Amino acid sequence: xxDQEQGYVTADGRQIGGTVMDMRxxxxxxxxxxxxxDISFDIREGEIxxxxxxxxxxxxxxxxxxxxxxxxxxxxxYFRGEKRAPMRPYEVARQGIARTFQNIALFxxxxxxxxxxxxxxxxxxxxxxxxxxxxxxxxxxEVENREICEKVIDFLEIQHIRKTPVAxxxxxxxxxxxxxxxxxxxxxxxxxxxxMAGMNVEEKEDMSRFILDVxxxxxxxxxxxxxxxxxxxxxxxxxxxxxxxxKIGDGTPEEVRNNQEVIDAYLGVSHD
Amino acid sequence: xxxxxxxxxxxxxxxxxxxxxxxxxxYRYYFMLFVAFAIIPFMINDYWxxxxxxPFLIYAIAAIGLNILTGYCGQVSLGxxxxxxxxxxxxxxxxxxxxxxxxxxxIVLAGVITAGVGVLFGLPSLRIKxxxxxxxxxxxxxxxxxxxxxxxxxxxxSASGQISAPERTFLGEPITGPATEAWAAYLVCLVxxxxxxxxxxxxTRGSLGRKWMAIRDMDIAAEIIGVNPLGAxxxxxxxxxxxxxxxxxxxxxxxxxxVEVGEVFGINKSFLVLFMIIIGGLGSIFxxxxxxxxxxxxxxxxxNVLVGGLGWPTDLAxxxxxxxxxxLIIVFLIAEPHGLAxxxxxxxxxxxxxxxxx
Amino acid sequence: MPEQLVFAMxxxxxxxxxxxxxxxxxxxxxxIYKASGIFNYAQGVMALFSAMxxxxxxxxxxxxxxxxxxxxxxxxxxxGWHLPAVLGILLTMVVMVGLAWLVQVVIFxxxxxxxxIILFMATxxxxxxxxxxxxxxxxxxxxxxxxxxxxxxxxxxDETTFNIFDYGFFIDNxxxxxxxxxxxxxxxxxxxxxxxxxxxxMRAVADDHQAALSVGVSLSFIWVMVWxxxxxxxLVAGIMWGTKSGVQFSLSLIALKALPVLMLGGxxxxxxxxxxxLIIGVGEKLxxxxxxxxxxxxxxxxxxxxLALVFLVFRPQGLFGDKIIERV
Numbered sequence: 001x002x003d004q005e006q007g008y009v010t011a012d013g014r015q016i017g018g019t020v021m022d023m024r025x026x027x028x029x030x031x032x033x034x035x036x037x038d039i040s041f042d043i044r045e046g047e048i049x050x051x052x053x054x055x056x057x058x059x060x061x062x063x064x065x066x067x068x069x070x071x072x073x074x075x076x077x078y079f080r081g082e083k084r085a086p087m088r089p090y091e092v093a094r095q096g097i098a099r100t101f102q103n104i105a106l107f108x109x110x111x112x113x114x115x116x117x118x119x120x121x122x123x124x125x126x127x128x129x130x131x132x133x134x135x136x137x138x139x140x141x142e143v144e145n146r147e148i149c150e151k152v153i154d155f156l157e158i159q160h161i162r163k164t165p166v167a168x169x170x171x172x173x174x175x176x177x178x179x180x181x182x183x184x185x186x187x188x189x190x191x192x193x194x195x196m197a198g199m200n201v202e203e204k205e206d207m208s209r210f211i212l213d214v215x216x217x218x219x220x221x222x223x224x225x226x227x228x229x230x231x232x233x234x235x236x237x238x239x240x241x242x243x244x245x246x247k248i249g250d251g252t253p254e255e256v257r258n259n260q261e262v263i264d265a266y267l268g269v270s271h272d
Numbered sequence: 273x274x275x276x277x278x279x280x281x282x283x284x285x286x287x288x289x290x291x292x293x294x295x296x297x298x299y300r301y302y303f304m305l306f307v308a309f310a311i312i313p314f315m316i317n318d319y320w321x322x323x324x325x326x327p328f329l330i331y332a333i334a335a336i337g338l339n340i341l342t343g344y345c346g347q348v349s350l351g352x353x354x355x356x357x358x359x360x361x362x363x364x365x366x367x368x369x370x371x372x373x374x375x376x377x378x379i380v381l382a383g384v385i386t387a388g389v390g391v392l393f394g395l396p397s398l399r400i401k402x403x404x405x406x407x408x409x410x411x412x413x414x415x416x417x418x419x420x421x422x423x424x425x426x427x428x429x430s431a432s433g434q435i436s437a438p439e440r441t442f443l444g445e446p447i448t449g450p451a452t453e454a455w456a457a458y459l460v461c462l463v464x465x466x467x468x469x470x471x472x473x474x475x476t477r478g479s480l481g482r483k484w485m486a487i488r489d490m491d492i493a494a495e496i497i498g499v500n501p502l503g504a505x506x507x508x509x510x511x512x513x514x515x516x517x518x519x520x521x522x523x524x525x526x527x528x529x530x531v532e533v534g535e536v537f538g539i540n541k542s543f544l545v546l547f548m549i550i551i552g553g554l555g556s557i558f559x560x561x562x563x564x565x566x567x568x569x570x571x572x573x574x575x576n577v578l579v580g581g582l583g584w585p586t587d588l589a590x591x592x593x594x595x596x597x598x599x600l601i602i603v604f605l606i607a608e609p610h611g612l613a614x615x616x617x618x619x620x621x622x623x624x625x626x627x628x629x630x
Numbered sequence: 631m632p633e634q635l636v637f638a639m640x641x642x643x644x645x646x647x648x649x650x651x652x653x654x655x656x657x658x659x660x661x662i663y664k665a666s667g668i669f670n671y672a673q674g675v676m677a678l679f680s681a682m683x684x685x686x687x688x689x690x691x692x693x694x695x696x697x698x699x700x701x702x703x704x705x706x707x708x709x710g711w712h713l714p715a716v717l718g719i720l721l722t723m724v725v726m727v728g729l730a731w732l733v734q735v736v737i738f739x740x741x742x743x744x745x746x747i748i749l750f751m752a753t754x755x756x757x758x759x760x761x762x763x764x765x766x767x768x769x770x771x772x773x774x775x776x777x778x779x780x781x782x783x784x785x786x787x788d789e790t791t792f793n794i795f796d797y798g799f800f801i802d803n804x805x806x807x808x809x810x811x812x813x814x815x816x817x818x819x820x821x822x823x824x825x826x827x828x829x830x831x832m833r834a835v836a837d838d839h840q841a842a843l844s845v846g847v848s849l850s851f852i853w854v855m856v857w858x859x860x861x862x863x864x865l866v867a868g869i870m871w872g873t874k875s876g877v878q879f880s881l882s883l884i885a886l887k888a889l890p891v892l893m894l895g896g897x898x899x900x901x902x903x904x905x906x907x908l909i910i911g912v913g914e915k916l917x918x919x920x921x922x923x924x925x926x927x928x929x930x931x932x933x934x935x936x937l938a939l940v941f942l943v944f945r946p947q948g949l950f951g952d953k954i955i956e957r958v
Contacts, residue, residue: 090497098497110485110486117479118486143285147285348751414935421928594763601752
């Protein structure tokens, strides 16, 4: 077991810090179906943490619990050392958790820039009067936040489509814009729901590079769900493996790869 | 050839954020304001003001209001007529209760009161969506009209059940009541419309506007990235109703002068304003103006051509108008869901590249 | 028995029968909505239009006579024949099927896969168009419709209740007939959608357009059929209401009465439409009877809506509607 406060050093020599997110004995049920059964794991400062598992294992449900969209029936969520009371998803976002979605959830009627700017909404506090007159705080805030967004836009290399309506973009770019929106909020924890689903090899490589760069340059803590085992093993520092709502493995990619239960789950040994 | 972005470099984000980033547009906008404020008042007569300009300006405010709610925030409302009635009766009660206060303040206050009522009827939007909500807003429409019809306090116990605007002046010039000059009424409405458009534009391009559009485009995702749906929807209802109330107040106090609520603010008014924003363009301030102009001019045009020109009976022209309006709604929804504003935008896009489109 | 209670019972019965008519109109909505996801605001105008057409055909009116006269300076009004009601109803039905086909081909074929709210607004446009079109075709004046349905007070009920309560209930024969016909119609429609091939295809389309397509159901045929059935329901409703209070503009407003019924019952449920119709019919009559005089009367204008609104806040999918599940 790792120590709560003490970090560890990864294989490539990065220093990982203390626990950011601690999930303790989470159980989530929909009616009679148990999607998540008594799962505990943690996410540490600065690491890339992957959640993997076969279809229907409960990965997405897990991500939805972290982002506050589902409230688990049992168990506690600790974020940055504090127990999280049941709260609405927008309150979770304000604590500094941002995410992307499996089936892109961009705002189709807005331009790329406006979409990225929505990532800053939790930080924009100008009053309604100031906004109505476009004077004072509103105007200042607009420019300051625009600068932050432009940095993200530069970083993800989407300057050229800044003012394009999102609806006109191809799939791969949409995924990138969605990442930009999440990054614009300068999250303390970034959740990626299948960031590479439906991409070709080149796009996958691009996306992997962006994920590593984000982690590297901003030191952002990232938790991701992914199907592509190769990508997961390359990217992540530690991996949680789920199957039928249970946790069947947790550790470095190396450890997980050699875990018998994980191998069974992926090769399809029958359950009794 | 003048219509270019090239050479007009933006060196700051402020410059890039302005409403009319292209110089030519900016000058045209100032020119329009100049014509509207300094030239038209000297040229118009009673007929033009009452048949065209006042309804156009006042409906434009209502359309801006509804466009904020429906076009920007995605919440369809069929209660516009009812909210306009709130504005009208609010300004009436204020005018008769506090005659010493300027009527211009009353008009603004009527907007504020309508905003409150709008929030009240917007509360269900947190639980119900889409056309369920549209139907639910009909509750506001019918209930409010009934209220103003049946509760005598609202019409000061007048025998006819009507309300009529007493005379109020601004700088010595009457702006409500029968003695109002055409140009004065026009200028009052013009000032309100200009300010409304500027405020609406500022609100929709800033963080509040982005919240609304996020809710419109995908409400669940909006909530997950940190938009409080309660705040976003209710603020849209409040601000939308504010403008609608403003237009109702002007409609009664400055334009009609006397109002019978069921006739003037019935459900047809709700549909009329909704049609304006569909034809003009959902989610566009300019579209609100275009739609209002179109639907104000259409009946005037038909009447002049069919009744005045061809000598048809007026009821035929009215039936034809229904058909044309209904048909146009369908055509726009099929061919150009973003309305006249989009046609205008496409034209500008082409103009920017003209004469070398490739 | 106290007098007030007896009055209330009469009000209750009348409300029940009004409710059946509401349910009938609401049914037209549910049919179209289930099969095509279109919330058809024009249902009320369809009822008005069908009733106008029926009167026009039976009386031998020349269509567009006002327009023709205005354009050509002629004075045509009638062909000079009178048709029996049955034939008139059949011909009107042909017109309504033609209309259904036109609506499908001209409008909704071009709006496939649009958001429901866009479709809804398109039907508002359709309602306006048909209102103008109907007036232009048949004239806007109030028309009398008589297809031979019994009218006036039902003496048997009057006498029986008088013997029991010392007070004779006033119940209109027309209402009784309407109730019976509406009940029959509901039964036929349910049987149609459950037991016939077309009915099954209709439900398949309602469930999933693409899946239905892939097993060889013709979408446009189903939609034309559904609109025709809705047109038939509109015709029945138009005959009832037209006989009762004349064929006039206000007839199209019954659609507005049916909307809260739908909100209450759920947009996708046939039993919901019936139960919702009854609740609202009874509710608004009793409310007007009990509370109306205190707060100024004419509460029927809004009671149904406010009831539905309050109800929806607590149960957004309506009484029998499908549960709304949100996903990311």
